[in-house]
Amino acid sequence: MINGRFNILLGLSAMIAAAIAGFALGQSLEPYYVNGYGQVPLWRYLTKAGHTHGMPFGLINIVFGLLIGRAECSDRIKRIGAVLTALALCLPIGVALRGLTAGAKYAEGIAMIGGLSFLAACAVMVFIIRSTNSNK
Numbered sequence: 001m002i003n004g005r006f007n008i009l010l011g012l013s014a015m016i017a018a019a020i021a022g023f024a025l026g027q028s029l030e031p032y033y034v035n036g037y038g039q040v041p042l043w044r045y046l047t048k049a050g051h052t053h054g055m056p057f058g059l060i061n062i063v064f065g066l067l068i069g070r071a072e073c074s075d076r077i078k079r080i081g082a083v084l085t086a087l088a089l090c091l092p093i094g095v096a097l098r099g100l101t102a103g104a105k106y107a108e109g110i111a112m113i114g115g116l117s118f119l120a121a122c123a124v125m126v127f128i129i130r131s132t133n134s135n136k
Contacts, residue, residue: 011061050096
């Protein structure tokens, strides 16, 4: 039986990691405002984008984990949705990696896997909700 615990724990871990990354980014921001306006380099911008995408994608995993326990569909569909939602975290990881590696192209592929997994997870969730509503 799929109860969603994996996605809840993964989402909480992602949100904690994104919060720690946000603190680290915030503590090292002052040198980029020397002349009174932001002169943020691309690597820092991409790293910040990875942090800001990590929070909502972690929350998406938590919400999916909470919903999947109440869904009335097969365990196979639940497992597919859980894996796709977990893989959606590749998007913020890939964006942050691209920033940390000074624009390495392989990180774009990781982010693309995350984006496509997110879209597929949304489609699976729509299917799960439709099948749950039709059973009542």
